[in-house]
Amino acid sequence: MTEQRHQVTVAVNGVARRAEVPARRLLADFLRADLGLTGTHLGCEHGVCGACTVLLDGAPVRSCLMFAVSADGHDVTTVEGCREPAGDLGPVQQAFLECHGLQCGFCTPGFITTITAYLEENPKPTEEEAREAIGGNLCRCTGYQNIVAAVLRAAELKREREAPHE
Amino acid sequence: MSEKHVGRPLLRKEDPRLLRGDGRYLDDLGRHALAAAFVRSPVAHARITDIDVGDALDVEGLVAIYTHEDLPGRIAEPLPLLIPHPDLTHARTPYCLADGEVNHVGEAVVMVVATDRYLAEDAAERIQVTYQELPPVVGIDQARAAERLVHDEIPGNVAARSVQENGKGDAHEAIAAAPHRLTLDLAIERSASMPMEGKGVLAHWDADDRTLRVHTSTQTSTSVRLAVAAKLGLPPDRVEVIAPDVGGGFGVKIVHPWPEEILVPWAAMTLGRDVKWVEDRREHFISSAHERGQQQRIEVGFDGSGRLHGLSVEIWHDNGAYVPYGIIVPIVTSTQLLGPYKVGAYRVEFTSLYTNTVIVTPYRGAGRPQGVFAMERTMDAIAEHLGLDRLAVREANLIRPEEMPYDQGLVFQDGRPLIYDSGDYPTMMRMIRDLVGWDGFEAERAAAAAEGRRIGIGVAAYVEGTGMGPYEGAHVKVETTGEIVVSTGITTQGQGHYTTLAQIAADALGVGVGDVTVVTGDTRRFKYAVGTFASRAIVTSGNAVAVAAGKVAEKAKRIAAAALGGGVRAEELELADGVVRHRDDPARSIELRTVAVLSNPLRYAFDEAAKAATQFAAAVTAGDEPGLEATGYYMPERSTFAAGAHGVVVETDPETADIKILRYCVVHDCGVVVNPRIVEGQVHGGVAQGIGGALYERIVYDDAGQLVNASYMDFLIPFATEVPHIQTAHMVTASGVNPLGLKGAGEAGVIPTSAAVASAIEDAERDRAVVVRRMPISPSELYELRKGRVHV
Numbered sequence: 001m002t003e004q005r006h007q008v009t010v011a012v013n014g015v016a017r018r019a020e021v022p023a024r025r026l027l028a029d030f031l032r033a034d035l036g037l038t039g040t041h042l043g044c045e046h047g048v049c050g051a052c053t054v055l056l057d058g059a060p061v062r063s064c065l066m067f068a069v070s071a072d073g074h075d076v077t078t079v080e081g082c083r084e085p086a087g088d089l090g091p092v093q094q095a096f097l098e099c100h101g102l103q104c105g106f107c108t109p110g111f112i113t114t115i116t117a118y119l120e121e122n123p124k125p126t127e128e129e130a131r132e133a134i135g136g137n138l139c140r141c142t143g144y145q146n147i148v149a150a151v152l153r154a155a156e157l158k159r160e161r162e163a164p165h166e
Numbered sequence: 167m168s169e170k171h172v173g174r175p176l177l178r179k180e181d182p183r184l185l186r187g188d189g190r191y192l193d194d195l196g197r198h199a200l201a202a203a204f205v206r207s208p209v210a211h212a213r214i215t216d217i218d219v220g221d222a223l224d225v226e227g228l229v230a231i232y233t234h235e236d237l238p239g240r241i242a243e244p245l246p247l248l249i250p251h252p253d254l255t256h257a258r259t260p261y262c263l264a265d266g267e268v269n270h271v272g273e274a275v276v277m278v279v280a281t282d283r284y285l286a287e288d289a290a291e292r293i294q295v296t297y298q299e300l301p302p303v304v305g306i307d308q309a310r311a312a313e314r315l316v317h318d319e320i321p322g323n324v325a326a327r328s329v330q331e332n333g334k335g336d337a338h339e340a341i342a343a344a345p346h347r348l349t350l351d352l353a354i355e356r357s358a359s360m361p362m363e364g365k366g367v368l369a370h371w372d373a374d375d376r377t378l379r380v381h382t383s384t385q386t387s388t389s390v391r392l393a394v395a396a397k398l399g400l401p402p403d404r405v406e407v408i409a410p411d412v413g414g415g416f417g418v419k420i421v422h423p424w425p426e427e428i429l430v431p432w433a434a435m436t437l438g439r440d441v442k443w444v445e446d447r448r449e450h451f452i453s454s455a456h457e458r459g460q461q462q463r464i465e466v467g468f469d470g471s472g473r474l475h476g477l478s479v480e481i482w483h484d485n486g487a488y489v490p491y492g493i494i495v496p497i498v499t500s501t502q503l504l505g506p507y508k509v510g511a512y513r514v515e516f517t518s519l520y521t522n523t524v525i526v527t528p529y530r531g532a533g534r535p536q537g538v539f540a541m542e543r544t545m546d547a548i549a550e551h552l553g554l555d556r557l558a559v560r561e562a563n564l565i566r567p568e569e570m571p572y573d574q575g576l577v578f579q580d581g582r583p584l585i586y587d588s589g590d591y592p593t594m595m596r597m598i599r600d601l602v603g604w605d606g607f608e609a610e611r612a613a614a615a616a617e618g619r620r621i622g623i624g625v626a627a628y629v630e631g632t633g634m635g636p637y638e639g640a641h642v643k644v645e646t647t648g649e650i651v652v653s654t655g656i657t658t659q660g661q662g663h664y665t666t667l668a669q670i671a672a673d674a675l676g677v678g679v680g681d682v683t684v685v686t687g688d689t690r691r692f693k694y695a696v697g698t699f700a701s702r703a704i705v706t707s708g709n710a711v712a713v714a715a716g717k718v719a720e721k722a723k724r725i726a727a728a729a730l731g732g733g734v735r736a737e738e739l740e741l742a743d744g745v746v747r748h749r750d751d752p753a754r755s756i757e758l759r760t761v762a763v764l765s766n767p768l769r770y771a772f773d774e775a776a777k778a779a780t781q782f783a784a785a786v787t788a789g790d791e792p793g794l795e796a797t798g799y800y801m802p803e804r805s806t807f808a809a810g811a812h813g814v815v816v817e818t819d820p821e822t823a824d825i826k827i828l829r830y831c832v833v834h835d836c837g838v839v840v841n842p843r844i845v846e847g848q849v850h851g852g853v854a855q856g857i858g859g860a861l862y863e864r865i866v867y868d869d870a871g872q873l874v875n876a877s878y879m880d881f882l883i884p885f886a887t888e889v890p891h892i893q894t895a896h897m898v899t900a901s902g903v904n905p906l907g908l909k910g911a912g913e914a915g916v917i918p919t920s921a922a923v924a925s926a927i928e929d930a931e932r933d934r935a936v937v938v939r940r941m942p943i944s945p946s947e948l949y950e951l952r953k954g955r956v957h958v
C-alpha cells in the first residue's frame with residue numbers, strides 16, 4: 001500500500017513553502033521533517049504541553065493537533081520567525097535571555113510564539129495577566145517565575161522597539 | 167586585575183541559539199535516518215507464547231523487525247547492574263527486548279525499523295503478540311504481602327534489605343528509655359522526572375572507518391559509550407557518544423544503557439543505515455523510570471524539650487520490576503533523612519521490593535524528599551505531642567556550626583562516610599523564620615479567620631549531599647585566535663554549564679567569558695567522566711576546570727617568561743585582560759594567544775598571530791609538551807553538604823477543601839555561588855516540581871498494573887497558574903571539601919516541599935485535627951481527612 005500524497009503550500013515565516021505530504025502528516029512533523037524547521041518541539045503530541053505552539057494566521061495553535069493539509073493556504077509563524085528581520089533576537093526572545101526564562105530550552109519555542117501573539121492582543125499586561133497568558137504551556141525546568149518576568153520585559157522591549165524613533 | 171566572573175549573575179551564553187530555534191535536540195538530528203518504533207507489553211505480567219509478524223510484512227517502508235530471538239551475543243543478555251551493593255542480594259535487570267516474559271506494561275518486546283516513524287508504527291500495530299497472563303504485583307502492600315511474586319525465583323519480592331546504625335547506641339533501647347515516644351506511619355506516592363523532551367537515540371555506523379557515532383539524550387555520554395562498546399563488542403575507541411542539546415533530565419536520563427541505546431546502534435550497524443528512535447510521551451510514561459513510592463514506619467523517643475534520644479525508621483521501597491540502577495534511592499532516603507538534626511541513636515532498615523511496574527531510579531531529589539518528609543513529619547508530631555512550637559522543636563535538635571565537620575556515623579550513597587563538611591543551620595532556621603513571617607503569623611491567622619478563611623504555616627529543612635565523586639575532568643586549551651575551549655565530560659540539560667564553567671575558566675585565565683567556549687557531553691572531546699546527576703556537575707566539573715585552567719595558566723607564564731626574556735621569572739607574571747604580564751610592570755606583556763602560538767614549536771606562519779610570534783625566541787623546550795593546553799581532574803575525598811529550609815503559607819477552603827499556596831519562601835545554602843541567576847533558576851524549578859509532588863503529581867496504577875494516567879492530561883504537572891511566586895534568600899557556607907568552595911544546587915528546590923506543605927496544611931486544619939501522613943494530597947483527600955477518614 002502506498003499512501004496518497006497531497007500538495008501543501010504554507011507561508012512559513014513569510015516564505016511560501018511547498019511539499020507533498022500524506023494526509024495524516026502532522027503540521028509539526030511537516031515543519032520539522034519536511035521543511036527542516038526544527039525550532040518547533042514536540043513534548044506530548046496530545047495537545048497539553050504547548051511546546052509545539054505555532055501561530056496560524058497570527059493565532060496560537062498546537063501543531064501536534066493539526067494536519068499539514070489543514071494549514072494549506074495559511075500563514076504559519078514558528079519560533080524561527082519570531083526574530084527581528086535582520087536575524088537578531090525578537091523582543092520576546094530577548095526578554096527570555098535577560099530574565100533567564102529558559103533552562104533546557106525545550107518548552108521555550110512554544111512560550112515564545114504564545115507570548116508573541118498575546119502581546120499583540122494585550123501590549124501592557126499586569127503580572128497576573130502575564131501569568132495567566134502562559135497558563136497553557138508546560139515547563140518542567142523554570143518554575144515559571146522568570147517566564148512571567150519575561151512576558152513583562154518583552155512587552156516593554158516591544159513598546160521600545162515599536163516607538164517611532166525621534 | 168580583571169574583574170572576577172565567579173559570583174556574578176551573567177546572562178547565559180547558550181541562550182541566543184536556543185531562543186532563535188537553533189537548538190540541536192536529538193530529534194532535530196538525523197533527518198534522513200530510518201525510524202524505529204517498539205511493540206511494548208500491554209500487560210503487567212505475562213509469558214509471551216507467540217509473536218506473529220506476518221501482517222506487518224507488507225507495510226510500505228518496512229525495513230526490519232527484531233525480537234529477542236534475533237539478538238546476537240551480549241545484546242541478548244540482560245542489561246548490566248550498574249551499581250551493585252552487598253545488600254542487593256536479588257538483583258534482576260531487564261533485557262533489551264523481552265525474553266519470553268514481561269514484567270511491566272511498556273516493556274519492549276519487538277523493535278520495528280521503517281523509512282519513517284509513521285510507517286514504523288503502522289507495522290508495529292500489526293504485530294500480534296500472544297501473552298499468557300500471570301497475576302501482577304502492584305503497589306507496596308501487595309509486594310510486602312508476597313502472595314504473588316514478580317520474579318518466581320525471588321522470595322518475598324525482596325531485592326534488598328539493608329540496615330544501618332549510627333553508632334550512638336541501640337535505637338530501640340534509647341526510644342524505650344526516652345520520656346516520650348511516638349510512632350508514625352507515612353507514605354509517598356510515585357511520581358516521575360518527566361522532562362519535556364523524552365529520550366531518543368540516533369546511531370550512525372561508518373563501515374569504512376568502523377566507527378559508531380551515537381547521539382543520545384542522556385545525562386552520561388561517557389558511560390553510554392562504554393556500555394555500547396561492551397554490548398556491541400567494539401573497542402571503545404571505535405565508539406563516540408554525544409549528548410546534543412537535552413530537553414531536561416531530572417534523573418531519568420542518568421540510567422544507562424537504556425534498551426534503545428543498545429538496540430538502535432546495533433540496528434544501524436546491522437542495516438548499514440542511520441537509525442533513530444524518539445520516545446513519545448506515552449512511551450516515556452510506561453517505559454522510562456519513576457520514583458518516590460515508599461512506605462515508612464517511624465518510632466521516635468524524645469524528651470520534654472523535644473530533643474530526640476532515639477529514632478528508628480523502617481522503609482518499604484517500591485523498586486519496580488528491575489533494579490538496573492541498584493538501590494541508590496532507598497540508601498539516600500535512609501541517610502539523608504537525618505537532615506540538619508542530631509537524632510541520638512539511629513537505626514534505619516529498608517526493604518526494596520519488586521512490583522510489576524516501571525523501574526524506579528533517581529528523580530531529582532533521589533529519595534531525599536521521602537526522607538525529609540519522614541523527619542519533618544516527626545518533628546511536627548513531637549511539637550504537637552508536647553504542645554511546643556514547631557520551630558522550637560527543630561531548633562532544639564540542630565547541629566551547631568561549631569560541631570562541623572559533623573559525622574553522622576553512616577555510610578552515604580557514594581560509599582564514603584556521611585560527614586557534613588560545613589553549614590550553619592541555626593542561622594538558616596532564623597532566616598526562614600523571618601522570611602516566611604513565622605513570628606507574626608498568629609496575627610495573620612486571626613485576620614484571615616475574621617474573614618472566614620483558614621490559613622496555615624509550615625517549615626521544613628534538609629541537608630543534601632552533593633558533588634560526590636569519584637571524579638570529573640576537563641581539558642582547557644588556548645587557541646591561537648585567543649579563544650579558550652573548555653571540554654568536560656559532564657552533560658548538560660539546562661543547568662547553564664556553558665556559562666558557569668566559562669566563568670570559572672575565565673577567572674583562571676584572565677579573559678572574558680565571551681572568549682570561552684564550553685563543550686560538554688561529547689566523548690570525542692573528553693572521554694573520562696561520570697555524568698550529571700546528584701547535584702554534582704558544578705562541584706566536580708567546576709573544580710576540574712579550575713585545575714586544568716590553572717595548569718594552562720602556569721604553562722602560559724612559563725612560556726611567556728622565556729619569551730619576554732630579560733630575566734623575567736614565571737612567578738612574577740600574571741594573566742589578565744587576555745595577556746600575560748609582569749605584575750609590577752604591566753607594560754612587559756605578551757598576548758595570551760601569542761603564547762599559544764609559541765607553545766607549538768611548529769613555526770609556520772599560517773596567520774597573523776603566528777607571524778607576530780616569530781619575533782620571540784622558541785619557548786617550548788625538551789621535556790615540555792606542545793600546545794597551550796592541559797587536562798585536569800578533580801577527585802573529591804567525599805561529598806559536600808548543601809542545606810536549606812522552606813517556609814510556606816497555605817489556605818484551605820472551608821467548604822471545598824481546595825488548597826492554595828499563598829506564600830513560598832526558600833533559604834538556600836549551596837556554598838560559593840558561581841552564578842546567582844542560574845542558582846535561583848534551579849531553585850525555582852525544583853520548588854515547582856516539589857509543589858507538583860505535594861499537591862498534584864502521582865503515577866496511578868490500577869490493580870491489573872495498567873498505568874491509568876499516562877498522559878499530560880491526567881498526570882498533573884503544575885502550570886504557571888499552580889506555582890506561586892517564590893521568595894529566596896541565600897546564605898554561603900563555603901564547602902570545606904573542594905578548592906572553589908562549591909556545593910551543588912540542582913536538586914535542592916524539590917527536597918523539602920512536600921514536608922513543608924504537609925505541615926502548613928495540617929496547621930491550617932488544626933481545628934479539625936487533620937493529620938497528614940501521605941503525600942501528595944488532593945482537595946478530595948483533604949475533604950475525606952476532615953471527616954475523620956483515614957487517608958490511605
Ligand code: FES
Binds near residue numbers: 041044047048065
Ligand atoms: S506537543 Fe503539542 S501540545 Fe504538547
Ligand code: FES
Binds near residue numbers: 102107139140141660
Ligand atoms: S526550560 Fe526546560 S522545559 Fe522549560
